[in-house]
Amino acid sequence: MLRADGDKSLQKFRVRSFLWLLAKTSFTLPRNGVACFTFHLNKNNVVLKSKRRNTMYTKLFALFCSISFALFSSGISTEAQVPTSAKIVFESWRDGNGEIYIMNADGSKEENLTRHGARDGAPVWSPTGKHIAFHSDRDGTRDIYIMNPNGRNVRKVLRNLSYREYPTWSPDGKKLAYTRSEDWSICIADIEKRTEESVAFTDIVGGFADWSPNGSEIVFIFVKPSDYRIHIINLKTGEQSELPLPPNIPPPWVEGRFFYFPAWSRDGDTIAFSWRTKGLHLMNREGEDVTKIIQGTRPAWSPQGDQLLYDTDQRIFRLDINSGNKTLLSRDGFGADWFDPATLPVEPNAALLTTQWGKLKQK
Incomplete structure (x- = not known):
C-alpha cells in the first residue's frame, strides 16, 4: 500500500x-x-x-x-513538510533535460528539485501542498510519480508499467487523473489502493485533464479528425458533454482550430484554455462568453483565483485577470503550478495522511 x-x-x-x-x-x-x-x-x-x-x-x-x-526502519520516509509560503513548481530544460524546479511566488529562489538525468515534467501540487505529482521517464517509460516538496521521497504511483502523463489531483487528494497514452484514455488512479480505472477516451494525442473543484467532473481535450474539442465528463454518470466551438472559428485544419490545457477556476464557474497561436482564453462552464485575455499557453489558476500563471517562449508570467498586468517570474521554464498555504481551510498537520486530510476537508 x-x-x-x-x-x-x-x-x-x-x-x-x-x-x-x-x-x-x-x-x-x-x-x-x-x-x-x-x-x-x-x-x-x-x-x-x-x-x-x-x-x-x-x-x-x-x-x-x-x-x-x-x-x-522499514517504512520510514522523509517527512513531507508543507511550504509555509506560496510556492510555484514548473518544468525547465536549463540543465539539458527536463527537471522540476520550485520558486517563490515572486519568482525568486529558483531551485532544482529532481536533479535526475531523465525527463521530469508537468508538476502539480497536491491540495494540501504536501506532495508534488509529475511525470517522468526515469524507469524507461513515462509514468506518474509523487515526491515531497523538497524533492525527496520520490515514488511511482502505480506498480505496472504504462505510458502515463500530465497528472491532476482530485480535490480531496486521494486520486490522480492523467492521460494514458497506450490507448489514449483519461484514467484515474487511487493513490492508497494503487488501482487504475479508465473513464474516457481522448482519441489520438488528446488528454490534458483537469479536475473540477467539487470533484464531480473532469475537463479534457478530445481529438476529432479535423480539430480538438473540449469535453467534460461527469464521473458519477459517465456522461460526456462537448463544449461548443468559439464563434468565428476557422474551417477544419486551418491554423487556430486546436485547443489545449483546459483549467478550472477555483470556484468552478470558469475554464481557462490555450487556443493554438491565438493565446489564452476564458469561457464559462457551458462553453459560452469566450474571451481572449493574453497571448500564451498552459494556464494555471492562482489559489485565490484572481491571477493566472502562463508561459510563452519558455518564460513564465503571472497575470492579474482584473487589471491585465503581467509579471515575468522565470526566464527559463513552463508548465507552472501554484500553491499557497494561506488558502487552506484548515492548518495542515504534517503527520496526517493524504486520505485523512481529504476527510477533514469534507467535514
Missing part, C-alpha cells in the same frame, strides 16, 4: 528501538579486543566506520547493524 507519509510516532518508535538494541548489544572481538566503531545515520542507511576495517568480525558487526536498522 502506497502512503503519502508514514505515521510519525511509529517512525520514532522504530528508530528508538533500533538505538536501544544497539546500546544493549555488546561485541567482544577475539584477540583484538573491542574495536572502535563510529556510525551515523545517512537518510535510511547506517554508515559504520572502524579503525580495524579488515577484520572479519568488524564486517560481521557492520552487516548486523545494517540488517537491524533496515528491519526497524
Whole structure:
C-alpha cells in the first residue's frame, strides 16, 4: 500500500528501538579486543566506520547493524513538510533535460528539485501542498510519480508499467487523473489502493485533464479528425458533454482550430484554455462568453483565483485577470503550478495522511 507519509510516532518508535538494541548489544572481538566503531545515520542507511576495517568480525558487526536498522526502519520516509509560503513548481530544460524546479511566488529562489538525468515534467501540487505529482521517464517509460516538496521521497504511483502523463489531483487528494497514452484514455488512479480505472477516451494525442473543484467532473481535450474539442465528463454518470466551438472559428485544419490545457477556476464557474497561436482564453462552464485575455499557453489558476500563471517562449508570467498586468517570474521554464498555504481551510498537520486530510476537508 502506497502512503503519502508514514505515521510519525511509529517512525520514532522504530528508530528508538533500533538505538536501544544497539546500546544493549555488546561485541567482544577475539584477540583484538573491542574495536572502535563510529556510525551515523545517512537518510535510511547506517554508515559504520572502524579503525580495524579488515577484520572479519568488524564486517560481521557492520552487516548486523545494517540488517537491524533496515528491519526497524522499514517504512520510514522523509517527512513531507508543507511550504509555509506560496510556492510555484514548473518544468525547465536549463540543465539539458527536463527537471522540476520550485520558486517563490515572486519568482525568486529558483531551485532544482529532481536533479535526475531523465525527463521530469508537468508538476502539480497536491491540495494540501504536501506532495508534488509529475511525470517522468526515469524507469524507461513515462509514468506518474509523487515526491515531497523538497524533492525527496520520490515514488511511482502505480506498480505496472504504462505510458502515463500530465497528472491532476482530485480535490480531496486521494486520486490522480492523467492521460494514458497506450490507448489514449483519461484514467484515474487511487493513490492508497494503487488501482487504475479508465473513464474516457481522448482519441489520438488528446488528454490534458483537469479536475473540477467539487470533484464531480473532469475537463479534457478530445481529438476529432479535423480539430480538438473540449469535453467534460461527469464521473458519477459517465456522461460526456462537448463544449461548443468559439464563434468565428476557422474551417477544419486551418491554423487556430486546436485547443489545449483546459483549467478550472477555483470556484468552478470558469475554464481557462490555450487556443493554438491565438493565446489564452476564458469561457464559462457551458462553453459560452469566450474571451481572449493574453497571448500564451498552459494556464494555471492562482489559489485565490484572481491571477493566472502562463508561459510563452519558455518564460513564465503571472497575470492579474482584473487589471491585465503581467509579471515575468522565470526566464527559463513552463508548465507552472501554484500553491499557497494561506488558502487552506484548515492548518495542515504534517503527520496526517493524504486520505485523512481529504476527510477533514469534507467535514
